[in-house]
Amino acid sequence: PLRANGAPPVEHTLALRAGEMRLDGFNLSRDSVPAGETFDIDMAWTALAPQPVDYQSEISLVGSDGLIWSRKGTERPRVYEDAPPTRTWSSGEWGWDSREVRTLSGAPPGIYDIVATLFDKATLAPVTFLDTDTGEVVGPAATIGRIEIANPGRASNLALQFLARGGFIGRALRRLRE
Numbered sequence: 001p002l003r004a005n006g007a008p009p010v011e012h013t014l015a016l017r018a019g020e021m022r023l024d025g026f027n028l029s030r031d032s033v034p035a036g037e038t039f040d041i042d043m044a045w046t047a048l049a050p051q052p053v054d055y056q057s058e059i060s061l062v063g064s065d066g067l068i069w070s071r072k073g074t075e076r077p078r079v080y081e082d083a084p085p086t087r088t089w090s091s092g093e094w095g096w097d098s099r100e101v102r103t104l105s106g107a108p109p110g111i112y113d114i115v116a117t118l119f120d121k122a123t124l125a126p127v128t129f130l131d132t133d134t135g136e137v138v139g140p141a142a143t144i145g146r147i148e149i150a151n152p153g154r155a156s157n158l159a160l161q162f163l164a165r166g167g168f169i170g171r172a173l174r175r176l177r178e
Contacts, residue, residue, distance in 0.1 A: 008044030008094050012145050015132040018118040020049040021086065022132065023144065024094065032148040036105030039147065040077050041114065043097045047089035054085045054121045059099045061112040061147065069107040069149065074099040107149045114145040 010025030017023075022045065029040035041059055061070040076082060077100045089095065101114075117140060118127045126140035 008046070008096075010044050014144055016138065016142055016144070017048070017130045017132045018127040018142075019055070020047060020051055021055060021118065021127075022046045022048055023116065023118075023129075023142075026144060028145070028147065032150050033103055034150050034152040035103050035107040035109070036152050038100050038102045041099050041101060043099070043116070043144075044094055045086075045097055046094040047086065047091055049091055051087040051089055054087050055118050055127065056121045057097050057099065058117045058119070059101050060115045060117070060141075061101065061103060061107075061149070062115050062143075063107070063110065063112050069104050069112060071102040071104065074101050076100065103149055105152070109149055109151050111146050111148055113143045114147055115141050116144045117141045 008024050009027075011027050013025040014023050024044045024046055026041050026043045028042075033039045043057060045055075045057075057074075059070070059074045060068050060072075063069050077098055083095045083097055086095075116129075118129070119125060120127070128140055129138035129142040130136065131138055
């Protein structure tokens with residue numbers, strides 16, 4: 001079911017609130033993903049009160065360098081239907097919000113933060129996350145977990161943007177020597 005009562009079955013529990021929604025936790029389709037490939041994240045959101053707007057989430061992968069190493073604009077996995085609009089949820093109901101995240105093919109191997117953003121679909125205004133345990137403001141984006149990006153099993157097919165013409169490298173080296 002897309003919406004249900006009771007506690008959601010999540011592997012990674014959280015205590016974050018964003019507007020009238022609470023992020024209870026998430027499940028990952030895998031703990032390690034090769035660079036350039038995808039993984040699914042299933043987040044469990046609970047409505048704390050009647051929703052005045054429709055919300056949508058976005059997931060990014062952020063490296064220790066502070067750079068984003070995933071494609072912008074996560075989509076629903078192919079076999080998933082869209083969840084009902086959040087404005088139709090009753091207080092206490094929870095629902096799955098599933099996203100497919102594509103890592104960039106050049107992402108170096110390592111551990112990456114999974115960063116969530118929740119925003120109003122109509123205005124694209126982000127909603128501020130609060131830590132429900134401490135009441136502290138987390139911000140418009142919250143690190144909710146971590147995932148490993150591994151070396152790809154095979155080299156990616158990179159399309160050349162510009163073709164080098166004969167003698168290009170030789171001329172460039174001569175200019176460097178001058």
